[in-house]
Amino acid sequence: MQDIFRKILTSRVYEAAIETPLDHAVRLSGELDNDIYLKREDLQPVFSFKIRGAYQKIVSLSEEEKRRGVICASAGNHAQGVALSAQRLRIQATVVMPATTPGIKVNAVKSYGATVVLIGDSYSDAAEHATKLAAESGAVFIHPFDDDDVIAGQGTIGHELLRQMPDLNAVFVPVGGGGLISGIGLFLKTVLPEVKIIGVQSEDSDAMKRSVEADRRIRLDTVGIFADGVAVKEVGLRTFELARRYTDEFITVSTDEIASAIKAIYQETRSIVEPAGALAVAGLRKYVHNRSISRQRLIAINSGANMNFDRLRFVAERAMTGERREALYAVTIPEKPGSLKRFCDSFVGDRNITEFNYRLMSGEQAHIFVGIAVHSSTEADRFGQSLIDGGFPCLNLTDNELAKTHIRHMVGGRRPPGPRELLFRFEFPERPGALAQLLNSMSGSWNISLFHYRMHGGDFGRVLIGFEIDEADDDAFYAYLKNLNYSFIEETQNPAYRLFL
Structure with a gap:
C-alpha cells in the first residue's frame, strides 16, 4: 500500500495528462440541497481518466x-x-x-x-x-486495471482532490475493474480517513459489489452493454483487495438513471459524457435521495466522454423515465365509441402525454400503450391506481425493459392464430454477418413470426424475435440458442408481450 501511495506522490502522469478542474455543479447543488462538484476527467487529452x-x-x-x-x-x-x-x-x-x-x-x-x-x-x-x-x-x-502502477496513476486524481477540496464529505467513483476506486480510495483514506468513498456500478455490471459482499471475487456470466466502459465480468485480484479495504459502500444504478445523469451533466456543463462517465452522478443522486442527506460537499468523478453520437437517441429516450418524469402504462379499455375520450378527459386531464400507441382490435377490449409526464414515482403509482379504480385495468411498464426497448415501437396488432410462438430478446455484436449467423443456423422448419431491431449506436445490438416452434422441436431449438453464443432472454411470458403482440 505504501508503495502505491509513494508512486502517486511522485507520479509523472502530467507529462501526458492534465490536472482536471473540479467544477461546482450549481444546478445539481440546488436540486439536491448539497454542494456538488464534478471532477472533469472528461477533459483529459483522450477524454478519459x-x-x-x-x-x-x-x-x-x-x-x-x-x-x-x-x-x-x-x-x-x-x-x-x-x-x-x-x-x-x-x-x-x-x-x-x-x-x-x-x-x-x-x-x-x-x-x-x-x-x-x-x-x-x-x-x-x-x-x-x-x-x-x-x-x-x-x-x-498493459493491464487496464489490475496493476499497481496503473492504480497509482488513477490515484493521482485523489491527490488533486486533496489540493482542490480538502474539506469534503464523500467522493462517488464509477467502478468497473476497480483501478480508479482503488487508487482514489487508497490515497484519500490514507490522508483523510473520515471521507467516504462510494463506489457506483451499473445494475447489470456489478462484479465488484457482489465480490465485496461475498468476500471473494465473483465472475459474472454476462454484463450490461449500455455502460460499456465499466462492463467487467471479473474484477482484479489487486483491485478487489484494495477496493474492499478503502471503499465505504457500493451503490448500483439502472440504465434509465444513467441516462438521466448524462442529461443532468449536459445541462450543467454543456458536455456529453459517456454512460460510464455519468455513473458517479447517477449514484450520487440516488444516494442523496435514499439517505435524505443535505448540506454536504459531495464530489462525482466524470470519468469519460467517449460517446458515440448514435447513442444519444437512446439516452434521450430513457432520460425521462430515469428522472421519474415519465411513466409508461399498458391500459385496457372497452372497445367501444367514447372509451378513448373518457380515458383522456377523466384521467389524463392536464397531464402531458409523452407517448400514445393504439390500434383498433376485434373483440370487446383494446390495449393502449401510453406515456404520462409525472413528477415522481409516487404520482405515477397514484395515476395507475386511479385508472384501476375507474374501471381501466392498468399495468405500470416504467421498469419493464422489454416494453421500453421494443414494445413501445411495435404496438399495432397481433398475429393471426397459428403455431405456438416463443419470444426472445437477443444481444448480438454489431458487425457484418452477426445477424446472418443467427438466421443461417436455424432449422428450416422454424418460422420467424416477429422481428424488431433498432440501432442504438453501441458495440452490441438489441433484437426481438418471435419463433414459431412445435413442442417436439424444443430440445433442438434450445440447443440452437445455446450454440449461438449470443446473450438472450426469453420473454414469452412477459405481460407486455401478452397484451400488445
Whole structure:
C-alpha cells in the first residue's frame, strides 16, 4: 500500500495528462440541497481518466521493456490511453480491439500511431489474443486495471482532490475493474480517513459489489452493454483487495438513471459524457435521495466522454423515465365509441402525454400503450391506481425493459392464430454477418413470426424475435440458442408481450 501511495506522490502522469478542474455543479447543488462538484476527467487529452494509469505504467517500464514495445486489449478508453502514452514516450504500441468496436474509437487509437488488431466479438476475445501476441513478441502487456502502477496513476486524481477540496464529505467513483476506486480510495483514506468513498456500478455490471459482499471475487456470466466502459465480468485480484479495504459502500444504478445523469451533466456543463462517465452522478443522486442527506460537499468523478453520437437517441429516450418524469402504462379499455375520450378527459386531464400507441382490435377490449409526464414515482403509482379504480385495468411498464426497448415501437396488432410462438430478446455484436449467423443456423422448419431491431449506436445490438416452434422441436431449438453464443432472454411470458403482440 505504501508503495502505491509513494508512486502517486511522485507520479509523472502530467507529462501526458492534465490536472482536471473540479467544477461546482450549481444546478445539481440546488436540486439536491448539497454542494456538488464534478471532477472533469472528461477533459483529459483522450477524454478519459485512463491516460493517467496507462502513462504511469508505461513510463515506469525499464529501458529494455520499452524497447520491446507494449500491447493491450481494450474496446475504448484504455486503448486510447495506452496509444497516446506510447506515442509520447516513442514506444511501439499494439492495441487489440474487438471487431465490434465502432470506427470512431478504432480511428482514434490509430491517430496516436498504434497498430490496431481487430479480432473477436468481446473484450475477452481481444484479451486472449493480446496475451498470445505478447508471449510471441515479447511486448509488455498493459493491464487496464489490475496493476499497481496503473492504480497509482488513477490515484493521482485523489491527490488533486486533496489540493482542490480538502474539506469534503464523500467522493462517488464509477467502478468497473476497480483501478480508479482503488487508487482514489487508497490515497484519500490514507490522508483523510473520515471521507467516504462510494463506489457506483451499473445494475447489470456489478462484479465488484457482489465480490465485496461475498468476500471473494465473483465472475459474472454476462454484463450490461449500455455502460460499456465499466462492463467487467471479473474484477482484479489487486483491485478487489484494495477496493474492499478503502471503499465505504457500493451503490448500483439502472440504465434509465444513467441516462438521466448524462442529461443532468449536459445541462450543467454543456458536455456529453459517456454512460460510464455519468455513473458517479447517477449514484450520487440516488444516494442523496435514499439517505435524505443535505448540506454536504459531495464530489462525482466524470470519468469519460467517449460517446458515440448514435447513442444519444437512446439516452434521450430513457432520460425521462430515469428522472421519474415519465411513466409508461399498458391500459385496457372497452372497445367501444367514447372509451378513448373518457380515458383522456377523466384521467389524463392536464397531464402531458409523452407517448400514445393504439390500434383498433376485434373483440370487446383494446390495449393502449401510453406515456404520462409525472413528477415522481409516487404520482405515477397514484395515476395507475386511479385508472384501476375507474374501471381501466392498468399495468405500470416504467421498469419493464422489454416494453421500453421494443414494445413501445411495435404496438399495432397481433398475429393471426397459428403455431405456438416463443419470444426472445437477443444481444448480438454489431458487425457484418452477426445477424446472418443467427438466421443461417436455424432449422428450416422454424418460422420467424416477429422481428424488431433498432440501432442504438453501441458495440452490441438489441433484437426481438418471435419463433414459431412445435413442442417436439424444443430440445433442438434450445440447443440452437445455446450454440449461438449470443446473450438472450426469453420473454414469452412477459405481460407486455401478452397484451400488445
